[in-house]
Amino acid sequence: MASESKTETATDSSSSNGRIGEVVLDVKDLKTYFVTRWGVVKAVDGVSFNLRKGETLGIVGESGSGKSVTSLSVMRLVPSPPGHIVGGEVYLQGENILDLSEKDMESVRGSRVAMVLQDPMTALNPVFDIEDQVGEAMKIHEGLKGDGLKATVIDMLRKVRIPAPDIRMKDFPHQLSGGMRQRVVGAIGISCSPAVLIADEPTTSLDATIQAQYLRLLRELQEDTGVGIIFITHDFGIVAKMCDRVAVMYAGKIVEQGDVRTIFNNPIHPYTEALIKSVPKMEENVERLYAIPGNPPSVTNRPSGCNFQPQCDGSNPDCVTQEPILVEEGPEHWVAYCAPCKDTHGCKWFPRDI
Amino acid sequence: MTSESGALLQIKNLKKHFHVGGGFLGGLGGQKTYLKAVDGIDLEIEPGTTYGLVGESGCGKSTTAKMVLMLEEPTEGEIYFEGQDALNMNREGRKNYKSSVQAVFQDPWASLNPRMRVENIIGEPLEINTTLSRKEIRTKVGDLLEEVGLQPYQAGLYPHEFSGGQRQRIGVARSLALNPKLIVLDEPVSALDVSIRAQIMNLLMDLQKEHGLTYLLIAHHLATVRYMCDKIGVMYLGHMVEEATTDELFDNPTHPYTQALIGAALPYHPDDEKEESILEGEVPSPIDPPSCCSYIPNCPETFAECNDNVVATKTVSPGHTVGHCAHCVDHYGCYWFPRVNPNIERNQ
Numbered sequence: 229m230a231s232e233s234k235t236e237t238a239t240d241s242s243s244s245n246g247r248i249g250e251v252v253l254d255v256k257d258l259k260t261y262f263v264t265r266w267g268v269v270k271a272v273d274g275v276s277f278n279l280r281k282g283e284t285l286g287i288v289g290e291s292g293s294g295k296s297v298t299s300l301s302v303m304r305l306v307p308s309p310p311g312h313i314v315g316g317e318v319y320l321q322g323e324n325i326l327d328l329s330e331k332d333m334e335s336v337r338g339s340r341v342a343m344v345l346q347d348p349m350t351a352l353n354p355v356f357d358i359e360d361q362v363g364e365a366m367k368i369h370e371g372l373k374g375d376g377l378k379a380t381v382i383d384m385l386r387k388v389r390i391p392a393p394d395i396r397m398k399d400f401p402h403q404l405s406g407g408m409r410q411r412v413v414g415a416i417g418i419s420c421s422p423a424v425l426i427a428d429e430p431t432t433s434l435d436a437t438i439q440a441q442y443l444r445l446l447r448e449l450q451e452d453t454g455v456g457i458i459f460i461t462h463d464f465g466i467v468a469k470m471c472d473r474v475a476v477m478y479a480g481k482i483v484e485q486g487d488v489r490t491i492f493n494n495p496i497h498p499y500t501e502a503l504i505k506s507v508p509k510m511e512e513n514v515e516r517l518y519a520i521p522g523n524p525p526s527v528t529n530r531p532s533g534c535n536f537q538p539q540c541d542g543s544n545p546d547c548v549t550q551e552p553i554l555v556e557e558g559p560e561h562w563v564a565y566c567a568p569c570k571d572t573h574g575c576k577w578f579p580r581d582i
Numbered sequence: 583m584t585s586e587s588g589a590l591l592q593i594k595n596l597k598k599h600f601h602v603g604g605g606f607l608g609g610l611g612g613q614k615t616y617l618k619a620v621d622g623i624d625l626e627i628e629p630g631t632t633y634g635l636v637g638e639s640g641c642g643k644s645t646t647a648k649m650v651l652m653l654e655e656p657t658e659g660e661i662y663f664e665g666q667d668a669l670n671m672n673r674e675g676r677k678n679y680k681s682s683v684q685a686v687f688q689d690p691w692a693s694l695n696p697r698m699r700v701e702n703i704i705g706e707p708l709e710i711n712t713t714l715s716r717k718e719i720r721t722k723v724g725d726l727l728e729e730v731g732l733q734p735y736q737a738g739l740y741p742h743e744f745s746g747g748q749r750q751r752i753g754v755a756r757s758l759a760l761n762p763k764l765i766v767l768d769e770p771v772s773a774l775d776v777s778i779r780a781q782i783m784n785l786l787m788d789l790q791k792e793h794g795l796t797y798l799l800i801a802h803h804l805a806t807v808r809y810m811c812d813k814i815g816v817m818y819l820g821h822m823v824e825e826a827t828t829d830e831l832f833d834n835p836t837h838p839y840t841q842a843l844i845g846a847a848l849p850y851h852p853d854d855e856k857e858e859s860i861l862e863g864e865v866p867s868p869i870d871p872p873s874c875c876s877y878i879p880n881c882p883e884t885f886a887e888c889n890d891n892v893v894a895t896k897t898v899s900p901g902h903t904v905g906h907c908a909h910c911v912d913h914y915g916c917y918w919f920p921r922v923n924p925n926i927e928r929n930q
Contacts, residue, residue, distance in 0.1 A: 436847065437843060437846045440860045506776060508809050510832065518780060
């Protein structure tokens, strides 16, 4: 095992250590639009990224940036209507899952790509006990039943550090604390050893000390199983703690993507820089916090391409109509530029309502 | 009854016990069961400063806020506002108190009525408590909106037409309408994106400077507290376990729970390899908590009195106090810190 991952590391320049393996998820130019009364909302508009075995990719962005819709698209769970995946490819272990029938997709969901949602109370069914809910996916995907299923459920609960799992599995969700509920959701997520686990803000509803416990648990599970994790968050603190690579999303597009240390040490896009700067620091007693001026643009009516930047007068109509271009600024470090101004003003793509 | 202290708000031995079971038919033979949400806390807030109450869900910080806002009747204890006993005021005094003490709530989606226009949301307290004419109220609402960084024309809009950060600004404008002295901020930024939090925190700090406001800030995010507060109280299971000025608390955290909270904070950089201290186990149920220092390894737990969970306060340095177990503090120096942890073997 160790020698195997070493050879992979040698061929893969971006891997920082031996635990990261081959690409398990490759998303190319994904587009998910919502057709509404007010026009077409381009929630995800040409997003590309990949995820390797044992790696954690952070997708960071504010509410409405399209990060959750990206993850729902990968699961093919976008509510339709009004949502439609209108373009792109999603390769899961080499297979384009956007081409699969709904029936085939059912066998992929839960077994090869799984999800942990933000609120464990709504993610769990209040009228079934924990044993039923953790066992459901294994019953369907792996055909386990009876004592074998029970033993596996106990094993899963032990893996997520539920004390006395043989007793607690008879409990209903309301009998567990918030942290334990989220552990159960985690156990459901990893129960069929998926290749990709999508964690959509899994710790937002947890307290600080419980959050720390849960993040450690996710890391341990990853070390044990080699699952690739997509971590969706708006908090750069979680990114710093958990992620190997980061993709920063803004208004449906990725504006910067790269290795976590590159992003923190050398953010090129002004939005990334602003997000990192706006995290308040506990160790410092500052006079004033940095805040990003203005608001993210409305999704239906985007203002001029890069009007946030001082050198841009926002008068070029091409800035609105032309798509931004991605430029590789360093090894696997991509930054979005405004296409018409890149050479004249060097503007990064960053529309903003001010 | 009055108090001589110069504090704007003074709380003495405040308690709130909720009756959660037993008592009716069961009461004939059994005992009433109480959830001790707040179990005897003291605090003082000086005018023009910010006091932060920190702690996890269920520690009683929001119940404390509700009692200060007179939305809950305390079971026991005293609240003094500007030296006056706030719990035993006449009708007029209560009315004054309620306009001097305002609140900003956590969830800007739930705290604004979706069927009211912004001008009515902000104008309602003015309509009820002042004799201003409609026209004057409209002007005042416009001024308030400008003060919180919105445009006067937005007064005609409904809450759903605003983003989360803007809604929280509307909540702040409403709390300012009656020129209050004290504003209770109940997790004012935790429902917002990290990038928007800074805007709202800066706004609150500007308003404090401008109007000389006093804040009682309820939060669980330590960096927020560090930025905004002058003094911090850490709550755990209805008790105050540590209280100090902001710098003292962060430089010299003494109670193991405070240390754990600081240790659980997220890093700012991937290379920021700070010592990871993760607290094991969970906060026990406040209905029937285990004996006080069952988490402390050196505690032999031989005192029957420990089960009463009586907390003694010890002074570390002037203005810095820490909660100890009242029965073992002299023998073992146990910090009061009941915890449910199946993984810890107790030393007998």
